[in-house]
Amino acid sequence: MSDTVKNTLLFAVVAGLILVTGFMQSWNTAILIINMGLISAIMAIGVNLQWGFAGLFNVGVMGFVALGGLAVVLVSTPPTPGAWSAGGYGIVLALLLGAATVVAAVMAARKLPKGRTQTLAIIAILVVGFFVYRAVFDPSVAAVEAIDPAVAGNIGGLNLPVLLAWPAGGLLAAGAAWLIGKTALGLRSDYLAIATLGIAEIIIAIMKNEDWLARGVKNVYGIPRPTPFVGYEIDLQSDPSFVERAAGLGLDPVTASTLWVKTGYAFLFLVVLLVLLWMAQMALKSPWGRMMRAIRDNEVAAEAMGKDVTRRHLQIFVLGSAICGIAGAMMTTLDGQLTPSAYQPLRFTFLVWVMVIVGGSGNNFGSVLGAFLIWFLWVQVEPIGLWLMDLITAGMPDDSAIKTHLLDSAAHMRLFTMGLILLIVLRFSPRGLIPEK
Amino acid sequence: MDLLNALVALANFVIVPAVAYGSQLALGALGVTLIYGILRFSNFAHGDTMAFGAMIAVLVTWGLQAAGITFGPLPTALLALPFAILGCIALVLITDRLVYRFYRDQKAKPVILVIVSMGVMFIMNGLVRFIIGPDDQRFSDGARFVISARDFKALTGLDEGLAIKTSQGITVIVAIVAVALLFWFLNKTRTGKSMRAYSDNEDLALLSGINPERVVMITWIIVAALATTAGVLYGLDKSFKPFVYFQLLLPIFASAIVGGLGNPIGAIAGGFIIAFSEVTITYAWKKVLVYLLPDSLEPSGLVQLLSTDYKFAVSFVILLIVLLFKPTGLFQGKAV
Numbered sequence: 001m002s003d004t005v006k007n008t009l010l011f012a013v014v015a016g017l018i019l020v021t022g023f024m025q026s027w028n029t030a031i032l033i034i035n036m037g038l039i040s041a042i043m044a045i046g047v048n049l050q051w052g053f054a055g056l057f058n059v060g061v062m063g064f065v066a067l068g069g070l071a072v073v074l075v076s077t078p079p080t081p082g083a084w085s086a087g088g089y090g091i092v093l094a095l096l097l098g099a100a101t102v103v104a105a106v107m108a109a110r111k112l113p114k115g116r117t118q119t120l121a122i123i124a125i126l127v128v129g130f131f132v133y134r135a136v137f138d139p140s141v142a143a144v145e146a147i148d149p150a151v152a153g154n155i156g157g158l159n160l161p162v163l164l165a166w167p168a169g170g171l172l173a174a175g176a177a178w179l180i181g182k183t184a185l186g187l188r189s190d191y192l193a194i195a196t197l198g199i200a201e202i203i204i205a206i207m208k209n210e211d212w213l214a215r216g217v218k219n220v221y222g223i224p225r226p227t228p229f230v231g232y233e234i235d236l237q238s239d240p241s242f243v244e245r246a247a248g249l250g251l252d253p254v255t256a257s258t259l260w261v262k263t264g265y266a267f268l269f270l271v272v273l274l275v276l277l278w279m280a281q282m283a284l285k286s287p288w289g290r291m292m293r294a295i296r297d298n299e300v301a302a303e304a305m306g307k308d309v310t311r312r313h314l315q316i317f318v319l320g321s322a323i324c325g326i327a328g329a330m331m332t333t334l335d336g337q338l339t340p341s342a343y344q345p346l347r348f349t350f351l352v353w354v355m356v357i358v359g360g361s362g363n364n365f366g367s368v369l370g371a372f373l374i375w376f377l378w379v380q381v382e383p384i385g386l387w388l389m390d391l392i393t394a395g396m397p398d399d400s401a402i403k404t405h406l407l408d409s410a411a412h413m414r415l416f417t418m419g420l421i422l423l424i425v426l427r428f429s430p431r432g433l434i435p436e437k
Numbered sequence: 438m439d440l441l442n443a444l445v446a447l448a449n450f451v452i453v454p455a456v457a458y459g460s461q462l463a464l465g466a467l468g469v470t471l472i473y474g475i476l477r478f479s480n481f482a483h484g485d486t487m488a489f490g491a492m493i494a495v496l497v498t499w500g501l502q503a504a505g506i507t508f509g510p511l512p513t514a515l516l517a518l519p520f521a522i523l524g525c526i527a528l529v530l531i532t533d534r535l536v537y538r539f540y541r542d543q544k545a546k547p548v549i550l551v552i553v554s555m556g557v558m559f560i561m562n563g564l565v566r567f568i569i570g571p572d573d574q575r576f577s578d579g580a581r582f583v584i585s586a587r588d589f590k591a592l593t594g595l596d597e598g599l600a601i602k603t604s605q606g607i608t609v610i611v612a613i614v615a616v617a618l619l620f621w622f623l624n625k626t627r628t629g630k631s632m633r634a635y636s637d638n639e640d641l642a643l644l645s646g647i648n649p650e651r652v653v654m655i656t657w658i659i660v661a662a663l664a665t666t667a668g669v670l671y672g673l674d675k676s677f678k679p680f681v682y683f684q685l686l687l688p689i690f691a692s693a694i695v696g697g698l699g700n701p702i703g704a705i706a707g708g709f710i711i712a713f714s715e716v717t718i719t720y721a722w723k724k725v726l727v728y729l730l731p732d733s734l735e736p737s738g739l740v741q742l743l744s745t746d747y748k749f750a751v752s753f754v755i756l757l758i759v760l761l762f763k764p765t766g767l768f769q770g771k772a773v
Contacts, residue, residue, distance in 0.1 A: 188764075346683075419556045
């Protein structure tokens, strides 16, 4: 069996699984799996770029995904009236002052001669800078957060079309990745892993606590949809021609409108995925991609050939993170709300890693396949687990404590299954379902 | 008098909590550092190993309480600790046999082992949630305080109280005992010496006839004991919640790396450095400063450098500074 046939079959199997979901459960579930599968595929391409192409161990995916979500709020929501004049400019000024402090400290570290004077100068700059920053920052934040705290209390966004937020999410994630890469990429692989793990937690902590930015844990609701590609259910239901067409298919207007809205998202996401997949394939085949793999396989040899390893690593780290940021922006758009407390590392970092490794690290199509397959399992393990538990506990009396416990715990089968799949693939097929060529 | 009050306030809000937290981090970091020294990879499943051990302790504690067995003023969990350690040892030995040994025989790259440990992390996390659920569990009993703030005030006549929780006292004592045992084992016994030899130079150790599988097995046993102890102490001090143990991974790694990965003394020092920085930077200093400064200079705000939600950021920044300026850690660790 040739590779092409095998790979087509694998994709067909996953498509079949989703179709079965549609027939057996509901088409709504099936299309939700497709939507999140598409988004996960984009995240997986980003991680594959870093790990598969360049061997960079980034476990901060969650942070970049969250930054993409933040970009959606900052770009597409309407600005809060009066927030900018009350404290918005003060906050920007404070952030600039903070950045200036860090830059000054770095300059002092570089320019001044080594010794006690240098240390003292750096400490003095940092301490003075910190207090100046807080003196400007605190009152401005208080002013912004005081504006209508029940519904706003943040600076709001730019009121631009939400589609613009997707590239903006990529840019925001890329900027953060550049800063992180500059400091942490020189480190060994597992130090980089711990550094990125920490940064992701910090990004989430900032998003949870800085209410002026995106309302923190109070969440932002009602993010506009990418009209005209995706409409609103209410409009569709009151549109007579749509109701008529739905009736022609034997669907009631409510179901038809929800399906139609989700299909709209699916098409948008598919376009983004195809564009990114094409770009990633081109990158893989190009001399640049060959150089990356050469660096991954033998850093010392590549450096001896005159390749600037650190610069190339920074480049691909930024690119991969930007893709994760785009995916994060798309996900927040799909959800229609930003909930910082929903970002969990197991779900947004490690699950994406499972996708990449199961699919086949180093192969873009593998990442896409892995993303769909793992996302399908992530959704379906719960009902399957419940069904299994029903079967196991069928013989037990209804009031037995073990029965209730087992039924309650079925929901936690997910993580266990994901770990098991990861370990089995790593052990018996370490190159994944579609191995790198 | 003001100075005394300031000192007591400082001890109550900064020193006592930081010492207890630091001991818990140190025990956790010792486990990470031992795995790194002997098995040569960063074990991402360590937080969940702690959660698993602590979970068994919680279950056994409930069993003992139901049977009417308590430990007087001390928490019953201390009686459950040996059983929990045994359970955790069984788990990690099975994991090693089924998972890690294969990659060890293959001489897989450390980064592959890290990914494998991610898989183990998922499974352990799933197991814990499956058995005890994702919610908060209370299992501390016995006397709540060694000395309460009111008793302290009555005793000394000061305005500020000093409260020491039983869990904090026990944490420090148990940690000291565990560390003393560990160092005695590593420095005085034949097996401990062979472990250090294996960590320093694997090839030379193999040449001198040290059985690597035995060294690895003993390492896992010690790591399981340390992880369970750390997990139970943390659970007694705060509360048992599976997800929190996963989040402890970051400060624990930070402690191990700041001290120098692979170096046990470094892990302990790192634990206390991280704990003290986290607590001092996120503590509102107003209370202490009110006593120290003259009235005219009294601070108007809370004088809190960072809000407590950013404690991760503190451990992380320290980690980054150490990595950038002294990559092997404060005490010479190993760099692979």
